[in-house]
Amino acid sequence: MSTKLLFCKAKTFIHPTKQAGDNVSGFLIITSKDDLSKQESVLTWIPESGLNRKQANFLNAADVRFGGSEGNLGSSKMDSSILIEAVGMPWSFSITLRCLYSLEFRQPSPNGWWHGSIILHSRSPEEDDTMPVLFFHDDICPSSKERTKRLNKSFTPFSDSGEIYWGGIDFRNAIRKLVDLQKTHVEPTMWLVNATLDDLRNFSPQQLEKKVNLSRDELDKSKSSWWDRLESAKWGVMSAIADATSKTGTFVGGLVKQHPLVKLAERNSDNPYVRKMLENPRVQEVQDDFDSARVYLAKWALGVKQQADMYQKNHEIDSFYRKLLITELNFDSKSDVQFTEEELSTALERKFPVTQQKWESFFDSQGRLSLTVNEVKDFIFHGGVQDFDTRKEVWLFLLNVYPWDSSADERIQLTSLKDSYENDYKNKWLTRVEHEDPFEEEYWRDQLCRIEKDVRRNDRDLPLYQFNTVDGRCPDPQGNLPETDENGDEHCMELKNPHLLALRNILVCYNLYNPDLGYVQGMADLLSPIYYIVRDEALSFWCFVNFMDRMERNFLRDQSGIRDQMIALTELCQLLLPNLSEHLNKCDSSNLFFCFRMLLVWFKREFEFNEVCSIWEIFLTDFYSSQFQLFFMLAILQKNSQPVIQNLNQFDQVLEYFNGLHGTMDWNDLMTRSELLFIRFRKVMNVMDKKKELNEEIPNSTGTQSSGIELHELDENGNEELVQLPSTSTYLRSLLSKNIVIQREGPRTKNSIR
Amino acid sequence: MFQFKLVLLGDSSVGKSSIVHRFVKDSFDDFRESTIGAAFLSQTIKIRDTSSDSTEDTVIKFEIWDTAGQERYKSLAPMYYRNANAALVVYDITQQDSLSKAQNWVNELKNKVGDEDLIICLLGNKLDLCDSSDNGDKRAVMTDEAKVYAEEQDLLFYEVSAKTGQGVKDVFQSIGEKLYQIKKEEMLSKKGRQAASAKDSVNVKLQRPSTNDPTSCCY
Numbered sequence: 001m002s003t004k005l006l007f008c009k010a011k012t013f014i015h016p017t018k019q020a021g022d023n024v025s026g027f028l029i030i031t032s033k034d035d036l037s038k039q040e041s042v043l044t045w046i047p048e049s050g051l052n053r054k055q056a057n058f059l060n061a062a063d064v065r066f067g068g069s070e071g072n073l074g075s076s077k078m079d080s081s082i083l084i085e086a087v088g089m090p091w092s093f094s095i096t097l098r099c100l101y102s103l104e105f106r107q108p109s110p111n112g113w114w115h116g117s118i119i120l121h122s123r124s125p126e127e128d129d130t131m132p133v134l135f136f137h138d139d140i141c142p143s144s145k146e147r148t149k150r151l152n153k154s155f156t157p158f159s160d161s162g163e164i165y166w167g168g169i170d171f172r173n174a175i176r177k178l179v180d181l182q183k184t185h186v187e188p189t190m191w192l193v194n195a196t197l198d199d200l201r202n203f204s205p206q207q208l209e210k211k212v213n214l215s216r217d218e219l220d221k222s223k224s225s226w227w228d229r230l231e232s233a234k235w236g237v238m239s240a241i242a243d244a245t246s247k248t249g250t251f252v253g254g255l256v257k258q259h260p261l262v263k264l265a266e267r268n269s270d271n272p273y274v275r276k277m278l279e280n281p282r283v284q285e286v287q288d289d290f291d292s293a294r295v296y297l298a299k300w301a302l303g304v305k306q307q308a309d310m311y312q313k314n315h316e317i318d319s320f321y322r323k324l325l326i327t328e329l330n331f332d333s334k335s336d337v338q339f340t341e342e343e344l345s346t347a348l349e350r351k352f353p354v355t356q357q358k359w360e361s362f363f364d365s366q367g368r369l370s371l372t373v374n375e376v377k378d379f380i381f382h383g384g385v386q387d388f389d390t391r392k393e394v395w396l397f398l399l400n401v402y403p404w405d406s407s408a409d410e411r412i413q414l415t416s417l418k419d420s421y422e423n424d425y426k427n428k429w430l431t432r433v434e435h436e437d438p439f440e441e442e443y444w445r446d447q448l449c450r451i452e453k454d455v456r457r458n459d460r461d462l463p464l465y466q467f468n469t470v471d472g473r474c475p476d477p478q479g480n481l482p483e484t485d486e487n488g489d490e491h492c493m494e495l496k497n498p499h500l501l502a503l504r505n506i507l508v509c510y511n512l513y514n515p516d517l518g519y520v521q522g523m524a525d526l527l528s529p530i531y532y533i534v535r536d537e538a539l540s541f542w543c544f545v546n547f548m549d550r551m552e553r554n555f556l557r558d559q560s561g562i563r564d565q566m567i568a569l570t571e572l573c574q575l576l577l578p579n580l581s582e583h584l585n586k587c588d589s590s591n592l593f594f595c596f597r598m599l600l601v602w603f604k605r606e607f608e609f610n611e612v613c614s615i616w617e618i619f620l621t622d623f624y625s626s627q628f629q630l631f632f633m634l635a636i637l638q639k640n641s642q643p644v645i646q647n648l649n650q651f652d653q654v655l656e657y658f659n660g661l662h663g664t665m666d667w668n669d670l671m672t673r674s675e676l677l678f679i680r681f682r683k684v685m686n687v688m689d690k691k692k693e694l695n696e697e698i699p700n701s702t703g704t705q706s707s708g709i710e711l712h713e714l715d716e717n718g719n720e721e722l723v724q725l726p727s728t729s730t731y732l733r734s735l736l737s738k739n740i741v742i743q744r745e746g747p748r749t750k751n752s753i754r
Numbered sequence: 755m756f757q758f759k760l761v762l763l764g765d766s767s768v769g770k771s772s773i774v775h776r777f778v779k780d781s782f783d784d785f786r787e788s789t790i791g792a793a794f795l796s797q798t799i800k801i802r803d804t805s806s807d808s809t810e811d812t813v814i815k816f817e818i819w820d821t822a823g824q825e826r827y828k829s830l831a832p833m834y835y836r837n838a839n840a841a842l843v844v845y846d847i848t849q850q851d852s853l854s855k856a857q858n859w860v861n862e863l864k865n866k867v868g869d870e871d872l873i874i875c876l877l878g879n880k881l882d883l884c885d886s887s888d889n890g891d892k893r894a895v896m897t898d899e900a901k902v903y904a905e906e907q908d909l910l911f912y913e914v915s916a917k918t919g920q921g922v923k924d925v926f927q928s929i930g931e932k933l934y935q936i937k938k939e940e941m942l943s944k945k946g947r948q949a950a951s952a953k954d955s956v957n958v959k960l961q962r963p964s965t966n967d968p969t970s971c972c973y
Contacts, residue, residue, distance in 0.1 A: 453767045453788075454767075456785065457767075460785035521822060521826070522790050596791040601790060652759070652817070652837070655792075655833075659793060
């Protein structure tokens, strides 16, 4: 087991007293052990004085190397004795990255009044007090000097994030490759490590209003446990002045605005180049102390104001959207069923995607989930999965190929699944002998033919499936589309693209796995995204098998599964969208037949491929309901109810309208609406249940008085039978369940072969 | 302007969607995705009325419903073909089996719709696979075989290629003319009875009244 050095920064100081002479210089390093996950990497601070010459040389060289590598840190082997010795050294400390709760990055002042610093907060409060504030003395740190030089040479004194470069940014870039790091909106200097959804929600802009007045004081108090009181005070005063300036344009603001540089900046406020130049520390260094302070203040004020404006703008859009949703989905302010602030915020804040680092933070060192499945699903439901590689693993869990309680080792053992696919299905197919019954044989050939026909035309606009070549690549590097082959017909060509072949193989094997169902059009659509993400024939097969457990009901010969969903949807619509429901009745469309395609293949034809993946992974969580697709469909109905009610009055028109929605819908907005519609539905059901209980308890009581709970929009229409509907409807009740609905095709007979 | 509803029926991947796209967008895609449920498109054509004095063409609009072919979805078809003025029943001339499927559709239309004014057109597609002598003829259904059947059943009959476009426009043109003819006769006889009321016949929607229960044939 060897130790790797992932990051090293020289000349990081702790300031035990106010006296500069007492400052202790050291190295901030991050190390990892070969076989442990990135989450287990260790952050260590070692005082320079405790190291022997060889060790110090090694770390100094590492610092220079990282400084010269454009932030691409890489890693190198390290003698672990340094770490062992560090334990006994004064001031030294170390912490495993997964134990960090948050990091504060405090920028240096451009004129050198104070150094940039970081404050580490641990998840355990006891440990928190042992970690001193670390100051980055960039002026004497070789790697920071090198980076500054490079950035200034290219006239971009900024890091990628747009901040003025300082040593702490190198550290932040290194650590965010290892763990999930999220900037908070409340306190821009504060970054959360592997934040829980609760943390993220608490630090979100919605909470800002409540906290903004408190946070500065609180934070100042909490972090002043060290002797950096003075630094903090300075920092606080500066930011307070900046705040005041931006908000009120007071005396200081006026003073600042007279400065020639500020005037230049204002005249050229649209010119990003001038702005960048002005923000360059070197430009500011030429001013005397007083002037530079004013420029700094002005710039800061500008920045703060911009941020404030931006926040206000976002917030206004946000609150506008909020109000819109409340009026559109709550329907009636008199209603007893209202959304709470918390429910609204949760549904609205779909902005914390599961990144690779975040996903890894969910697992312990054995690769077992350290969160509850529900917490993980909450993340996926409300943020989605960000990158492709992570999505593959997430989907293997969501589609039950990986058990939620498995360890990393156990998941590796699942190779037996591959053998089973190869031996039990694929080989069986490849070595199949002709069936003695000619009828059966004809059926089999027909199935193969249908599968091939649909695979051939499945998602061919995606690069993965586009070219029918052995390697799946474009045969002509000039990018010309291949001519049709010598037979002049693509449809007679043998399938060559390995991914199309995999789709075919999986569908044929599924036919052996589930012989009663047979191949039905639409199944290729369901397989395509799974294979696209999983990219492994055997694993995709098992994912598809599990997916079909819940989707088989869409393909039954008697259409009963899809009919059940339409009935449930019809009742939902009557309950939650009574006006639309009534209008659809008039249009001969109350059976909601026009939703057929959307429900059958889970909106695959209405959205772009990537959007489909995002939508499906949310459905697959079963976070609220195993039939969440119906609430998504309901959201589409709700969103379109105005134009439908106003303009359409015939069955064909309604069908045409909903058939034409492809590519016009915003799935994020619809998902927010779906969630709120579900919450409303659940509340209505609760109210109904209570009402029912009350009625049962007091048998004599009749009607409105006894219930005490009214659904106004229903009662106003005088539809008493509607009120009866939910508590008795098994269709509606099934929507509250998170267990998937399984409906199987009956045995195949000669009359039902296709 | 007159408006007619037209529906396409036939086995899967005989080229229903391709024929519609050739007619509506004059384009062809080798890998058009399978149709799920149904797709809707519309297109107008002009009809020259030779019998009338007017030199102006009459514009008619087709509202076209293109359906999924697999038999599993057969029970849904009535949702689409109800109120149709014309049905295109498509088969693939390189697949013998697809003709018998087409014949099933013709029977169903005659039995279930039972409307004498419903125009049914039998359409053999993929003519491009049969005409070129150097590539080998893939034809499996002889023209005469289908033609004889069409005549027996009183259907319009064409062989077309959605890929090359051969014959596609003619099909819709002749259906349009025939529908227009029927409409005109209908209006004339109406005129005979009620001379005054026929003036407003422009912009009339020609869909038949809907039945009260659209689900009756489905569930």
